[in-house]
Structure formats: C-alpha cells, structure tokens
Amino acid sequence: MTLQLHDSATRTTAPFRPLVDGAVSLYVCGPTTQGSPHLGHLRTFLAFDVLVRWLRRSGYDVTYVRNVTDIDDKVLAKAAEAGWPWWAWSLRFEREFHEQLDAVGCVRPTYEPRATGHVPEMIAFMERLKGRGHAYADGEGSVYFDVSSLPDYGSLTRQSLEDLQETGEETEPGKRAPQDFALWKAAKPEEPASASWDTPFGRGRPGWHLECSAMAHKYLGESFDIHAGGLDLRFPHHENEQAQSHAAGYGFARRWMHSGVLTVDGLKMGKSLDNFVTAEDALAAHPAPVVRLALVGAHYRALVEYNSRALAEAATVWDRFTATAGRARELLVADGRELEDPRTAQLPEAFVAALDDDLAVPEALAVIHRTQTELNALLAGGAGADPASIGSLLGQLRGMLDVLGLDPLDAQWTQEDRSAGAEHAALDALVQAQLRARAQARAAKDWTAADRIRDDLAAAGIRVEDGPDGARWTLETTGRS
Numbered sequence: 063m064t065l066q067l068h069d070s071a072t073r074t075t076a077p078f079r080p081l082v083d084g085a086v087s088l089y090v091c092g093p094t095t096q097g098s099p100h101l102g103h104l105r106t107f108l109a110f111d112v113l114v115r116w117l118r119r120s121g122y123d124v125t126y127v128r129n130v131t132d133i134d135d136k137v138l139a140k141a142a143e144a145g146w147p148w149w150a151w152s153l154r155f156e157r158e159f160h161e162q163l164d165a166v167g168c169v170r171p172t173y174e175p176r177a178t179g180h181v182p183e184m185i186a187f188m189e190r191l192k193g194r195g196h197a198y199a200d201g202e203g204s205v206y207f208d209v210s211s212l213p214d215y216g217s218l219t220r221q222s223l224e225d226l227q228e229t230g231e232e233t234e235p236g237k238r239a240p241q242d243f244a245l246w247k248a249a250k251p252e253e254p255a256s257a258s259w260d261t262p263f264g265r266g267r268p269g270w271h272l273e274c275s276a277m278a279h280k281y282l283g284e285s286f287d288i289h290a291g292g293l294d295l296r297f298p299h300h301e302n303e304q305a306q307s308h309a310a311g312y313g314f315a316r317r318w319m320h321s322g323v324l325t326v327d328g329l330k331m332g333k334s335l336d337n338f339v340t341a342e343d344a345l346a347a348h349p350a351p352v353v354r355l356a357l358v359g360a361h362y363r364a365l366v367e368y369n370s371r372a373l374a375e376a377a378t379v380w381d382r383f384t385a386t387a388g389r390a391r392e393l394l395v396a397d398g399r400e401l402e403d404p405r406t407a408q409l410p411e412a413f414v415a416a417l418d419d420d421l422a423v424p425e426a427l428a429v430i431h432r433t434q435t436e437l438n439a440l441l442a443g444g445a446g447a448d449p450a451s452i453g454s455l456l457g458q459l460r461g462m463l464d465v466l467g468l469d470p471l472d473a474q475w476t477q478e479d480r481s482a483g484a485e486h487a488a489l490d491a492l493v494q495a496q497l498r499a500r501a502q503a504r505a506a507k508d509w510t511a512a513d514r515i516r517d518d519l520a521a522a523g524i525r526v527e528d529g530p531d532g533a534r535w536t537l538e539t540t541g542r543s
Contacts, residue, residue, distance in 0.1 A: 065120065065418045067288075068363060070296065070318040071218050075420050080287045081316065086122045087286035088114065089278045089315070091295055092174070094131040095155040096140050099162050099341040101357075101368055102324050102331060106292040108354060108467075109321040109362035111168045113290070115465050116417050119405070127281045128171040130156055132178050134270055138253055148257055149178075162341035166354045167467040167474055173281050177273040181259045184268055184276045187310060188245050188261075196309035200236020203248025203264030207271075207306055209241045215305050218318065219297045243302050244269040271302035278307075278314070285313030293320045324357075324366045339368070351468055351475050352377045358466055362421055380470075383463065385527075385534065386434050387470040389441050390456040397449040401471070402457030404464040413462050423466065430462045493524060497533045500526075 065078045080086050090110050093103060107128075117124050131137075132152040141151035156176075188205050191197035196211045209215045209223060216222055226241050248266045249258035258265045278286065291300065300318065307314035323330065326337040344353050356376040360366045394401060410433065416425035437455040440447050460469045469475070496515050503511040516526050519535065527534050 063415050063418045066420050067317060067319065068420050070320045078287075078317070080122070081285060084121070084123060086117050086124045086288065087282045088117075088124060088126050088288045088290065089274070089282060089286060090126070090128045090171070090289075091274060091291035091299070092128040092130050093156070093159050094134055094136065095152040095159065096134070096136040097155055099155070099159045100331065101326065101339045101341065101344055102292065103159070104162065104166060104341050104344070104353070105324040105357050105366055106321045107163060107168055108166060108357050110290050110319070112358055112362065112421060112423065112466060113288075113319070114169055115467060116421060119409075119465055124172070125282065126169075126171040127173045127175070127278065129274060129277050130159075130174060130176045131270065131273065132156065132176045133257060133267055138257055148254060158342070162345065165341075165345055165350045166357075167350070167472075169467075175277045175281065177268050177277075180273065180277050180280065181261075181268070183280050184246070184272050185261050187272060187276045187279070187306070188263070190310050191245070191306060194309060194311070196306070197245055198238065199263040200248075201264075202236060203246070203261075203266040204236055204244060205246040205263050205266075205269075206237055206242045207245055207302070207309070208238065209243070209305065210239065212305050212309050214308060216301065218301045218304050221297070221301075243271060243298065245272045245306065271299055271306065274299075274303050275307045275310070275314070278303075279310075279312060284311075285316060287315075288317050288319055289315035290319040290321070293323055296320060319362075321362050322360075322364045322366060324368060326368050328367065328369070348373055348377070349380070351470075352380050355380055355466075355468060358423060358468075359427060361423060380468075381525075383434065383459075383468070384470040384475075386437055386441070387456065387460065389534075390437060390452050391471060393441065393447065394449055394453055394456070399449055399453055402453060402460075404457060404460035404469050404471075407457035407461030409461050409465075410458060417465065426462065426466070430459065433459050433462065493519065493535050497526070497535065501533065 066075050067078045068075045088110075090107070093099060114124055114126055133148065137152050138148050141148040144151065146154075188197055191207065192199070192205070195208075197205055197207050199205045209226075216226060223241065246261065246263060246266050246269055248264055249255075258267050278289070289300070289303075304314055325331065326339055329337055331338055348356075352373060353376075356368065356372050357366060359376065391401060410429055413426050413429040416422045416429060419425070433455060437452065437459060440452050440455065460471060463469045464472070496519060500512045500515040503509075503515065519526055524535050
C-alpha cells in the first residue's frame, strides 16, 4: 500500500506523490508569539511531528518549514500593556514555544523563518500582485488584496464570494470591499517606530496572511507538496494564503492537511471557561511522554478530548510501555546482546498499513499493543526465554513507538526519568523494603500479611506485578514522581 493522505481542499484521501521523487516539501503554520503556548499548539504540532517522522521513516528527504509570526496586532498590544519592547515580548514566547515543543519531543523544522526577517520578500510579493492587477495601495501605507480579481477565491473552503462575510480585517476607508484583506498595514502613530518598515507604498508592517506566502515561496519554491496547520486556520488565513499565491502565478500547496480541534473537559478551551491549559501547566502536572501520548493517540483529523481520564489512561499505557521495554532491555543486556536500532528495525506490515492510511494512529497503536503482549508473553518465561526473539520484538516495539516519538528507551525519556532520580530512588528504596517484607510473608505462607502489604501499596498508587524473576512495581499516578 502506498501512502494515502487526506486533502482538506478536495476532501478526499488519495495516494501521495511528491513533486520530486524521494523528497517532500512541507510548510506548517507556526505560532504567533503573543503569549505562552497552550495545549492547542501542542496538539497541532505533535500531529504534524508524526507526519514528519513517518515521511522520514518511509525514506523521504523532508524539508520542513515552520514560520514564526513575531509581529501582529496582538503582539504589539500585549507587549505595550506589559511595558515590554514588542520584539523582546515576542522573543520571550518564541523561546518558551521551543522549550515546550522540545519537552514533548517534537523534531525541529529544517527552517524556522520569522516574519520580520522577510520584509524584502513581502515587498516583492506585493509588487508582483499589484503589477498583475490583484492588489492595490490606499495611499496611506496599507496594501490590500482584491478578492474579486481572483475567480477561484473561496475554493479552499468551498465558499462563494457572495456568501463570504467580512474576514475580520479592519475596514479602513481605503478598502474597496469589506472582503478585501490587508497585505500590508500602515504604521500607526501609537505603535513603536521599530514596528514598521519603509516600502514603496509607505511605512507599515506585514499583514498576517502575506508572510506565509512569501516565506513558503522563498524556502519551498512556487509549488510545494503539503501545507499543514490547525483546522481553525482554514479561513481566513489559509484561504487568503492560497488566494494571494495563486494570484501571483504560483501553484502553491498541492495538498492541504488540517489537524482536528482540542477540547478540555468537553468544551473548547478558553480563558473565560476556566479550562485554558498552557503547555507549561500540562507538563508541570504530567510527564511529557504522557502528555504526548494523550495528544497523538487519536487520529490527527479527529477531535482530541483532554481530561483527567484521558491522562490517566495515557499514563497507564506509558507505564506499561516503559516496564516492558525495560524488562526486555535488562534481559538482553544480561545476555550480552546489543539492542537493535529502532530507526532501522523491521516494522510489522499491519503498522505500516495503518500509518500509510492517512496516519491512522489508533490502528497503529493496536498493532503496538499486540506486539507488546507478545513480548510480555516471552518475558514471562524468565530465564528460559529466547533472547533472539525478545530482541526482535523489542526492536519492533521501539521502532513503532519511535514513529510516534514515544520510544521508551530513547535518551530524551530516559533522561526525563533521571531528572526525577533522587525522588524515584528514595521511593524505590521504600517500596523494595515493602516488597521484601511481602516476599518473606509469602514464604511463610502468611497470606494475610502479604495481601495487606500489596493493598497498602495499591492504595498509594503503586501497582505490584509478580513474575518469574520476582515482584516489580510501577506507579499508577499521572503526576511526576
């Protein structure tokens, strides 16, 4: 089966054939650095992190571009309210964005251009649009796109020009029609002088939509394979990106991919609903791989529900992954065997088929769980288990989880485990003492005492599993330990 991907523009799922054999060009709309990244950001960028990982695992050379909108109305307003220079405010949250994405294991993009670093490209783009009769200047420093000049305007979201309402752009006196959108915004007296640039049309700053078209063109060319982003960006942002790029004579994105929305406790996340969760909040309350698993476990186009139950389930699954992989590694190391590189391990056909079917992660997870069950069955054999078979299944398990960014033995997650080292070591010493007391009680056939110890540990959120090599414990809780 060849890779099939859904196209939001045509609303069909079809075979993916890149412009250049063996290479993929991908543009993902990045953050606007007005404030701290939140769960919605993590959901979107983790969804396309899996896409990048799968494309690369499938043998493609991926050029991944993700922009940073480091200037816009909200950035300027919030910086002014806080008494910060706008550029310092923006950089603060750009760094925070990187920290949180790094924490959940997102791969870095090939290029990560900032809007403010590409003003010359935007000026050239506007001049091209104006020369082709698709843009006009108001004489005061603003430049607008004339939506009526482009017959296919609205085609991405299947809306006719007659049905479209105002896009949310300001209706300045210089606008010819309310649906026209700003390519460039004239400088305002109340805004810092450093937040505007000289252009042939007057002094001003970038419009939101123009920056992405200009940067995609610079780094990926006139046409590229995939444009991705959150579902909330389809209109007006992506519609307007496509319009200005088509009007400039460029093919632009050949396929559009959009991630589904995220809800918190059944409601759309919002500060007014008291369910707004920042990435920092989530990662302070739960281990990073648990948050990642909770957000990537659903299909990328599906709604993701984030709540305590989802986190508890993800924590349990992650604990089981780490326990299985850890036990297998111990056995293989004791046998003097090297671990297989998960990035080159043979993947089960059913897993490959699931990911090739528009990144069907739930079906892929089902294959992962079956493989884990097989591996656990082998490990239950204790000293009589076949190390070669265990090594093969461990390689498959880690290889599949690596595609999801969740290899339990990856240095990122084992380092996270070590970061809690002192606390974990202290807890382990206490629990091991209880397990030794339980083993002594069982040896003396004092089942009441043995059961009481196990029940006391369970009440504290510690699960005990008996095996051929003795008892093991894992935490049931979702918080950091």
